Structures are given as C-alpha cells and as structure tokens.
Amino acid sequence: xxxxxxxxxxxxxxxxxxxxxxxxxxxxxxxxxxxxxxxxxxxxxxxxxxxxxxxxxxxxxxxxxxxxxxxxxxxxxxxxxxxxxxxxxxxxxxxxxxxxxxxxxxxxxxxxxxxxxxxxxxxxxxxxxxxxxxxxxxxxxxxxxxxxxxxxxxxxxxxxxxxxxxxxxxxxxxxxxxxxxxxxxxxxxxxxxxxxxxxxxxxxxxxxxxxxxxxxxxxxxxxxxxxxxxxxxxxxxxxxxxxxxxxxxxxxxxxxxxxxxxxxxxxxxxxxxxxxxxxxxxxxxxxxxxxxxxxxxxxxxxxxxxxxxxxxxxxxxxxxxxxxxxxxxxxxxxxxxxxxxxxxxxxxxxxxxxxxxxxxxxxxxxxxxxxxx
Numbered sequence: 001x002x003x004x005x006x007x008x009x010x011x012x013x014x015x016x017x018x019x020x021x022x023x024x025x026x027x028x029x030x031x032x033x034x035x036x037x038x039x040x041x042x043x044x045x046x047x048x049x050x051x052x053x054x055x056x057x058x059x060x061x062x063x064x065x066x067x068x069x070x071x072x073x074x075x076x077x078x079x080x081x082x083x084x085x086x087x088x089x090x091x092x093x094x095x096x097x098x099x100x101x102x103x104x105x106x107x108x109x110x111x112x113x114x115x116x117x118x119x120x121x122x123x124x125x126x127x128x129x130x131x132x133x134x135x136x137x138x139x140x141x142x143x144x145x146x147x148x149x150x151x152x153x154x155x156x157x158x159x160x161x162x163x164x165x166x167x168x169x170x171x172x173x174x175x176x177x178x179x180x181x182x183x184x185x186x187x188x189x190x191x192x193x194x195x196x197x198x199x200x201x202x203x204x205x206x207x208x209x210x211x212x213x214x215x216x217x218x219x220x221x222x223x224x225x226x227x228x229x230x231x232x233x234x235x236x237x238x239x240x241x242x243x244x245x246x247x248x249x250x251x252x253x254x255x256x257x258x259x260x261x262x263x264x265x266x267x268x269x270x271x272x273x274x275x276x277x278x279x280x281x282x283x284x285x286x287x288x289x290x291x292x293x294x295x296x297x298x299x300x301x302x303x304x305x306x307x308x309x310x311x312x313x314x315x316x317x318x319x320x321x322x323x324x325x326x327x328x329x330x331x332x333x334x335x336x337x338x339x340x341x342x343x344x345x346x347x348x349x350x351x352x353x354x355x356x357x358x359x360x361x362x363x364x365x366x367x368x369x370x371x372x373x
Contacts (some may be wrong), residue, residue, distance in 0.1 A: 026218055026372050029066055029067060030066075030067050030068065030366065031067075031068045031070065031094070031095065031096050031097045032062065032067045033071075033099075033125055034059065034062075034071050034072060034100045035126070035130055036101075036102040036300075037049075037073055037123035038076065039052050039081060040052070040056040040085055041083045042083075042122050042252065043076070043077070043253060044081050044082070045250055048206075050156060050252055050283070051146070051282070053285060053286060054180055054351070057181065058181050058354065059087065061351050061352075062168045062358070064214065065355055067362075069088065070090050070096070071090070072090060073123060073126055074125070079245055092152065093129075093130070094131050097140065097366055098139070098371070099134040099141045099142070101127060101130065101133075101142070102146055103150050104123045105147070105150075111123050111124035112124070122284065131156070135161065135162060136161055138161050138370075139369070140161055140365035140366045140369045140371050142162075142163050142165060142361055142362070142367075143165065144165045144167075144178060145166050145175070148166065148168070148274060148277065148279065159367065160286040160368065160369075161369045164281055165358075165361065168278055169277065169302035169305060170277045170301050171280030173236065174315050176357075176361060177357075178357055179349050179353075180281065180285075180354075181355075182285045182352070184351055187289070187346055187347075187350065192291070192343060195290070195336070196291060196332070196336035196339055197336075198261060198291055199262075200261075200263060200264040201229075201262050201263075202263040203229055203265065204225060204228050204231075204263065204265055205230060205231045205233070205263035205265075205266055205292070206267060207233045207234060207251065207260065208265055209235040210238065212273075213269045214238070214241070215272075216269050216275075216297055217269055219316060220267050220295075220316050221267050221316070223320065224316050224319040224323060225242075225245050226244055227320050228320070229246075231246050231259065231263070232246060233255070233256075234249075234251075235250050235251065236267060240283060257290055260287050261290045261292070263292045264326050264327065265295055265323050266283070266292050266355065267294075267295045268295065268296050268307070269297070270297075270300065275297075277301070278302035278305075280306055284306060284346075288342045293322075293338065293339070293342070294342065295312075295319055296312050297312075297314075298312050298314055298347050305348070308345070
C-alpha cells in the first residue's frame with residue numbers, strides 16, 4: 001500500500017450518473033486504473049505539476065463516459081493539500097481491465113532513493129510495481145508519455161498489450177497521438193472581443209519553470225524583456241545570466257490565469273525534446289483562453305496548426321517587434337480577430353476529442369487482450 005493512500009475502490013465516482021440500461025445498471029463498466037503523480041485540485045505552491053489544468057476534467061470525462069475509474073498513486077490532494085475529493089483511490093493492485101499510466105521517470109535524489117528517505121517520493125516505485133504486475137498479467141496498458149521521457153528502446157514499446165501515447169503533433173514512431181485536453185465548455189465560453197477589450201498592464205509575461213529552457217529563454221524572451229515591463233513566474237533557480245529579468249518566483253495555480261489576463265503577450269518556451277515533436281503544453285491553453293497572445297519561436301514542426309503565423313518569431317528582436325505591434329492594435333477589431341484565430345486553433349485539443357481517442361485505444365487493446373467487459 002502507498003503511505004497515506006485510501007485503499008478504497010468503492011468511494012463515489014464524481015460526476016457519474018448512469019440511467020437505466022447504461023453503464024453499471026446492466027453492463028459491467030470497464031475498470032480503468034489511472035496512475036499519475038500530481039493533483040486534481042489546486043494542489044500546493046511548491047510543485048511543477050502543470051497537469052492540474054486538464055487532469056480533473058479528464059478524470060470527470062472518463063467517468064461520464066461510463067468507465068469505472070480507480071486512482072492508483074498517492075492521494076496528494078488529501079495528503080499534501082488537505083483537500084477531500086470524491087474519487088476512488090487504491091494503493092494495492094485492484095482488478096483492472098485497463099491501466100492508464102501518465103509516465104514517470106527517474107529523478108535522482110527524489111524518486112530514486114529508498115522509501116522513507118527525506119525528500120523521497122514514491123511515484124516511480126509505485127509505477128514500476130503497477131507495470132510489473134499488469135503488463136505481465138496481460139492487462140491492456142496505455143502509457144501516456146506527456147514529458148517525452150520514455151526511452152526509444154524501452155521494452156514496453158514492444159509488448160502487444162501496451163500502447164504508447166504522446167501529446168505531440170509528430171509522435172515517436174509506433175506511438176499514437178493523444179494531445180493534452182482542453183475542456184470543451186471553457187473553449188466554447190471564450191469571447192475574443194471581450195478578451196481584446198481587457199486592460200493589459202504588462203506587455204510580456206511568462207509562467208513556467210526553468211527546466212531545459214535556458215537557451216530559448218536567452219534567445220527569445222530575455223532580449224524582449226530588456227525593452228518592456230514584464231514578469232516571469234515559476235521556479236528559476238539559475239538566473240545569473242539575466243540580471244535585468246523580473247523573476248517573481250512560483251505562483252499559486254489559481255494565479256496563473258490572472259497573470260495571463262493582465263499580459264498582452266507571452267512566449268511559448270519549449271524544451272528541445274518538445275519542440276522537435278511539435279508538442280506544446282497547457283501553457284498555450286492558459287494564455288489563449290485569457291487573451292494573452294502566444295508568440296511562438298520557430299522552427300517548431302506543425303506550429304502553424306496551433307498558433308497563427310503572424311505570431312511566429314525567429315529571435316528576440318522579432319519578439320520585441322511583435323509586442324510593439326500588439327500594443328498598437330490592442331483593443332481593436334484586429335486584436336479580437338487575432339485572438340479568435342488563436343482560439344480556433346485549439347479545436348483539436350478538445351476534451352471530447354481526447355476522450356473519444358482514448359476510448360478507441362481502450363476498445364482496441366481490450367479486444368486484443370480479452371480484458372474488456
């Protein structure tokens with residue numbers, strides 16, 4: 001059992017309502033175990049968990065689709081944030097039809113140390129135990145490699161009961177595309193004209209952590225930051241190269257939207273392994289939904305599919321030029337139409353699409369393995 005886990009698979013399935021003839025009333029529901037290391041709610045300040053933007057809506061969507069969802073890692077919402085959420089956790093090895101694992105990898109000094117060691121997190125040990133059990137028993141297993149950390153030659157890629165999914169426009173050979181999801185209702189509610197009319201005090205802002213972004217930060221963000229008022233919110237422990245940049249430290253999850261709502265533009269800074277595959281993070285959604293223009297460094301494969309070409313930039317000088325242009329059109333119909341264009345390019349990321357695509361993978365794997373119900 002995971003320390004602090006609920007060990008209870010019978011707690012309420014939030015948002016699930018099954019009329020007669022559907023779901024659990026006559027047909028046993030497909031039991032999906034979901035392994036992720038993070039939060040469903042707002043969590044705590046000291047965490048890099050960007051998945052909070054989409055994770056709870058995704059869990060709710062799977063339950064609404066009729067799956068019986070069991071959460072398999074520690075209940076960090078309760079253990080660390082003191083938040084009691086109405087979902088089912090199990091720290092053992094419950095009977096499953098499908099294992100869905102948001103991939104975890106080695107982080108030296110954190111999840112590679114002995115259990116009980118100060119600073120230890122048990123996400124990797126738990127994931128290994130789950131994979132060892134469910135893959136060897138032939139259970140349909142879906143690995144969602146959201147950080148592109150699964151090695152190319154990992155034996156899991158060759159198992160017949162395992163499917164690898166990636167949130168990339170150009171996924172690794174043999175992997176399937178499963179983009180980060182954006183709740184449909186949130187996208188439908190976005191009004192580009194209202195967003196364009198908002199007062200934006202900061203010409204430039206960035207929300208996110210430093211991880212593997214130094215080169216692009218120095219190339220694209222820092223030169224423009226020298227010319228405009230700005231803010232960088234996130235964990236940036238090494239900042240000596242940029243003494244003029246305004247680093248404000250980590251912000252609460254609920255503050256992210258406020259920062260973007262007060263900023264005219266941001267820069268999509270992607271680690272190289274993301275950029276090569278055309279993989280963007282939830283920062284694009286957060287920015288666009290708040291009306292903050294996402295300036296996109298080039299070259300990123302398939303970048304035109306998720307941001308307008310007018311927002312593509314080649315260097316820091318062009319970032320500054322685009323910010324100046326955005327200041328000139330701020331609040332105009334041209335500004336609103338540009339935001340509308342950005343919103344339209346988020347269509348492929350709809351949660352309903354994500355749910356349908358994942359359901360197809362589940363149906364295919366369970367049929368092949370004979371583990372469906």
